[in-house]
Amino acid sequence: MKQWLAFMRRGYGKKLVSLHSWNGWIVVILALTGIVLFQGAWRGILGEGRVIIRWLHIIVGLASLIPVVFYLVLASKHWKQLKGKGMQRANVVIVLGLLVGWLLSGVLLWQFKAVGPAWSNTALTIHDLLTWVGLPYIIYHSLTRLKWLKQPHRLTIKTGNPGEGVHPAARPEAVLSRRAFIRTAIGAGIVIAVGPSFLKWMGSQLNSGADIEQLVQSDANKLIPAPAPLPASLPPIGGGSKGSFRIYTVTPIPTFDNNSFSFTVDGLVNNKLQWNWEQFVKLKRTVQVSDFHCVTGWSVYQNTWEGILLKDLLKLAGVKPSAKTVKLYSGDGVYTDSLTLDQANMDDVMVALLHDGKPIPSDLGGPVRLVVPKMYTYKSVKWLNRIELIEGDHTGYWEERGYSTDAWV
Numbered sequence: 001m002k003q004w005l006a007f008m009r010r011g012y013g014k015k016l017v018s019l020h021s022w023n024g025w026i027v028v029i030l031a032l033t034g035i036v037l038f039q040g041a042w043r044g045i046l047g048e049g050r051v052i053i054r055w056l057h058i059i060v061g062l063a064s065l066i067p068v069v070f071y072l073v074l075a076s077k078h079w080k081q082l083k084g085k086g087m088q089r090a091n092v093v094i095v096l097g098l099l100v101g102w103l104l105s106g107v108l109l110w111q112f113k114a115v116g117p118a119w120s121n122t123a124l125t126i127h128d129l130l131t132w133v134g135l136p137y138i139i140y141h142s143l144t145r146l147k148w149l150k151q152p153h154r155l156t157i158k159t160g161n162p163g164e165g166v167h168p169a170a171r172p173e174a175v176l177s178r179r180a181f182i183r184t185a186i187g188a189g190i191v192i193a194v195g196p197s198f199l200k201w202m203g204s205q206l207n208s209g210a211d212i213e214q215l216v217q218s219d220a221n222k223l224i225p226a227p228a229p230l231p232a233s234l235p236p237i238g239g240g241s242k243g244s245f246r247i248y249t250v251t252p253i254p255t256f257d258n259n260s261f262s263f264t265v266d267g268l269v270n271n272k273l274q275w276n277w278e279q280f281v282k283l284k285r286t287v288q289v290s291d292f293h294c295v296t297g298w299s300v301y302q303n304t305w306e307g308i309l310l311k312d313l314l315k316l317a318g319v320k321p322s323a324k325t326v327k328l329y330s331g332d333g334v335y336t337d338s339l340t341l342d343q344a345n346m347d348d349v350m351v352a353l354l355h356d357g358k359p360i361p362s363d364l365g366g367p368v369r370l371v372v373p374k375m376y377t378y379k380s381v382k383w384l385n386r387i388e389l390i391e392g393d394h395t396g397y398w399e400e401r402g403y404s405t406d407a408w409v
């Protein structure tokens, strides 16, 4: 309240300065939290902390509307003041556009359940694109406007006769070229630092399929024999998936070979089942085409999955009447999730071995991952190796860390 009154009592110029610095801090917080949310590596390190960071990002993101609204009140005066200063006017428009674009796409991402995957998909692409372009722009803007860069003559002591005994930076032409040089260097530095990752991101947005091909090539699993695709799988009846997976994991990516692989169905069942790889690849498989939606906004469409229906595995094991929940374990030793028996018996819940006719690569959860097409894909446990039937409930890895237990798309 005090700060507020102090703000309102300030003159126009001081208001602008204070809005600018508030806005700067907001952008800094959003950038740091946003980068953490974007980078997959932080998922395992932060765990629960990721959910707190996500909330901080959303709340500060919504709060970024406040300086924008206040600025708009002062905007017409500021705009006139900037008459003839084209670059500064452009800067105002760019920064306002960025803030509004981030805010609108951010609200769609925050409300992903209400708006559905198609909207959150577009929103995520826009949010990311604005960040790839906007953040480097803002960093450039802040670095090149630092005081020491603007007023280098302050560093020198003026002497009586101009041009003589003066620090070279104090001579107007020298200052200009020094400034231009530093600006160019900063700009080039930013482009070199950000460029390659940006191009990689662009590539993943544009050429769907190519990146999956690469993951298949570099598959670290060594399981023999490879599962032979059914005719519906190769060529994939879905025509090949559209979009690109972001590789998410909360552990280092585990890999398997014939010695380390096993698959178990146990708990409240009449027949405890366990297979090695040679046995597991002989189980009857089916093919389905389905979409894959992550709660963070990205989707991969028209995946042709081939695998064993979960309901068939449950039938083989013979579920005891006391069982209520199907607990799913990942071979990473950390990640788990669960389905109710009714959900597990849906016709499209699949223990998948192939994607678009190829063995699922280790990065994407192979040799065996769960696919639950009607739910957000935190249910799709990667490196699935054990199914346990239990009496009580089980709260999965992300549900324990703040994701909704209601995962229906």
Ligand SMILES: Nc1nc2c(c(=O)[nH]1)N[C@H]1C(S)=C(S)[C@@H](COP(=O)(O)O)O[C@H]1N2
Pocket: 245, 246, 247, 248, 249, 250, 251, 293, 294, 295, 330, 332, 335, 363, 364, 365, 377, 378, 379, 380, 381, 382, 383, 398
């Ligand atoms: N074992 C394990 N399974 C997991 C996860 C994980 O971190 N570990 N992440 C889940 C989430 S949130 C998503 S969106 C998908 C991502 O699958 P992908 O890495 O193949 O794109 O896997 C799900 N299954």
Ligand SMILES: [Mo]
Pocket: 248, 294, 295, 296, 377, 378
């Ligand atoms: Mo996810």
